[in-house]
Amino acid sequence: MDSARHLIWDEVEKNNYPFTLSMPILGFFSADEDMEADDFLTMCKYNGASILFPFLRSAIADVTKSANITSLTLPLINVKKFIDDKS
Template sequence: MSYLNFLNYRVLDLEYVRKNDIDLKRGKPIKLQPKLNVHSEYDDKDSIVNVTLTLTGLENLPFDLKATIEGKFKYIHEEKLPSNYLQLIQNNAATILFPYLRSVISQITLLGNEYSPIILPLINVESLKEKHN
């Protein structure tokens, strides 16, 4: 039996810079094309996995926006690990972390107090990652 225990997360980088030269018309829909970069490091000794998610690709907004969070996980395993265990851990950890990243994006855009906050849709993290990594 194997499972991933989520220990904590932290915000590593958060960038919100207003663009002065953008004229955003009210009521005009914005097409978001977020890009998700996932990076992981595995400590064999302690079975600790650190996974970093970076969201970019939100260029057509009236502000530049980038966010990076890191999650810490403990991987518990009682059996022989499959050959692709690092990929499995990374995928599951990214799926666990993504709602926290969504929340960070919503909060920082809400605090800008000039435009409606961005609420990223629920997505299949694996398909977004495959498209852009």
């Protein structure tokens, strides 16, 4: 079983959800030349994910709506806490 399926809901198989969805998202970020590489990576890890998450939520809602099922809107999350908890 793919553990990523349990990032949002528990007991996926038990509840017999009608589909699975994997939707990667990619962002390109830049910073001033004087920013330290470690600081840049930390910024991308947290701020990048926070910036991209609303686009991912919207894309998932659009795809599920187009599939002729009730549109799936991901819950709002504290991105920093989510990343820290998964690390």
